[in-house]
Amino acid sequence: MEISSYLANPIFDKILKSGASIAARKFLKRDPVAAQEKIFSHLLVRGSKARFGMDYGFTELTRLPFAQAYPLYRERVPIRTYDDFRKDYLAKGWQVQEGRRQLLLKDQTWPGKIPFFCETSGTTAPSKYVPFSMEMFAANRRAALDLTAMYLHQNRDSRLFSGKLLYMAGNTQLNDMGNGIKSGDMSAITLSHPPLYLNPFIAPDAATAALPWEEKLERLAHLLLRDRNIRAISGVPPWILLLLKRCTELGKAPLPSLLPNLELIIHGGTSISPYRHEFADLFQEHPPHFLEVLPSSEAFMAFQVHGDPQMRLAPYYGAFFEFVPFEHLNDRGIPPADVAAVPLAEIETGRRYAVILSTCAGLWRYHIGDTIRFTARDPLFIEFTGRDKFLDRFEEKVTQGEVEAAVAGLNGHSGADIREFMVGPQIAERRHLWVLAVGNGNVSGINLADRLDKALTAQNDDYATFRSQGRIKEPVVIQVEAGLIYRWSKEVRGKLGGQSKIPHIDPTLEGELVRSLVEFSKQG
DSSP: OOHHHHHHSHHHHHHHHHHHHHHHHHHHHOOHHHHHHHHHHHHHHHHTTSHHHHHTTHHHHHTSOHHHHHHHHHHHSOOBOHHHHHHHTGGGGEEEETTEEEEOOBSSSSSSBOOEEEEEEOSSSSEEEEEEOHHHHHHHHHHHHHHHHHHHHHOTTOOGGGSEEEEOOSOOOOEEOSTTOEEEOHHHHHHHSOOGGGGGGEESOHHHHTSOHHHHHHHHHHHHHHOTTEEEEEEOHHHHHHHHHHHHHHHOSOHHHHSTTOOEEEEOSSOSGGGHHHHHHHHTTOOOEEEEEEOOSSOOOEEEOTTOSSEEEOTTSSEEEEEEEGGGSOTTSOOOTTOOOEEGGGOOTTOEEEEEEEETTSOOSEEEEEEEEEOOSSSOEEEEEEETTEEOTTSOOEEHHHHHHHHHHHHHHSOOOEEEEEEEEETTTTEEEEEEEEOSSOOTTOOHHHHHHHHHHHHOHHHHHHHHHTSSOOOEEEEEETTHHHHHHHHTSOOOGGGSOOOSBOOSSSOHHHHHHHHHHHTO
């Protein structure tokens, strides 16, 4: 008999939920500030055995209480972007063996050999390689168990473990970096070492997970319709939506009747707010539960407790948090190396912060590029407010530098005269909407949308992949005369015309700002 069949037994179900309640009560009693101080101390002790800790005098700091050690740590260690980290430490680990590039990071920023690197699209290089240690594996598992325990504790009627979780992973192939080291998507690394006790509860199988996106989406839709034991789905909101819509197309019936046992959707990666109405339309009066999580390649940061309106910051899992007020970031969305950051105890509610992490994978005061806003202190409710000046509503992670370079390319190679611009998401259409303020240049006969599309495809791996897979459709360009965008800024935003900075990337969740600009242009 399968393990899941045993757990469907009422006795085992009762035991499981009793254990979950014990774990949940422990979670609710934790002091997040005390937990951060303990993690900080642990990181210093471990880090003191690596080159980084020796460079910055960690051994001395380990002898001091937090109130004295943290100010010295903040003073000594600069905030680093990925590019800084790559140049200062990661670049030294690259080798060429038998004509192949290999990566070894041993005793540099963390003691021992880093066995995995999360490979993601970078802002200044084709790919970023973020270190991922076995300690980080353990921390992420603790976070997943706490999330599950809280859900079962708060939802005593749950039948979650009498079925399976459908995990919408990205690319599940790992790359060989030599010396026993692997790199790949976060999902691929996670799936490479699943706890044995979870194997009966995870779908799809490895072969399906490794398929190309279009084929995998089709296979997952058929699996969902066929296997009534699937009780939860985990993934990024826009891709979950595509899967569910495909189910309705194949099943030719309302979604609740097609998936009667779907109990839970776990979502993260980008805010669900722009997509809520589409989920509501699909499920009507029979929606499943929704839980938001904020994982990242660097650390697990937050999750939503069942019944809570928002995520809670989860400062218990191998990462020490610092926060830089958003207004202190420069034009590229990057904090100066010596900017004043604050620890968790000093945050203010209602303020938007860039997140700085020091982790048990050997990142120190690392600017991850995500921003959050605290909406309460007890509990530590947060909302994910996007990435620093990123176009990312479809998880494409296009940077402000990339969109500006795309427009500069128009001006430099096509004879166009783009004086100002803004780009934002069209959520329902799954594409980008560009508004270009054109001066005296000649743009007749130029397919501006195609040029911009090709420029972003060349610069950004994620965008290129999603476009080739049809996950993001071709962009739309609206041309307006040069002065209109400043008049809109003055009359609609209440900011003074040409003296006010136009946001090149719409910072709103659903593209409200760029949509407002388009509507204003229609008024003549």
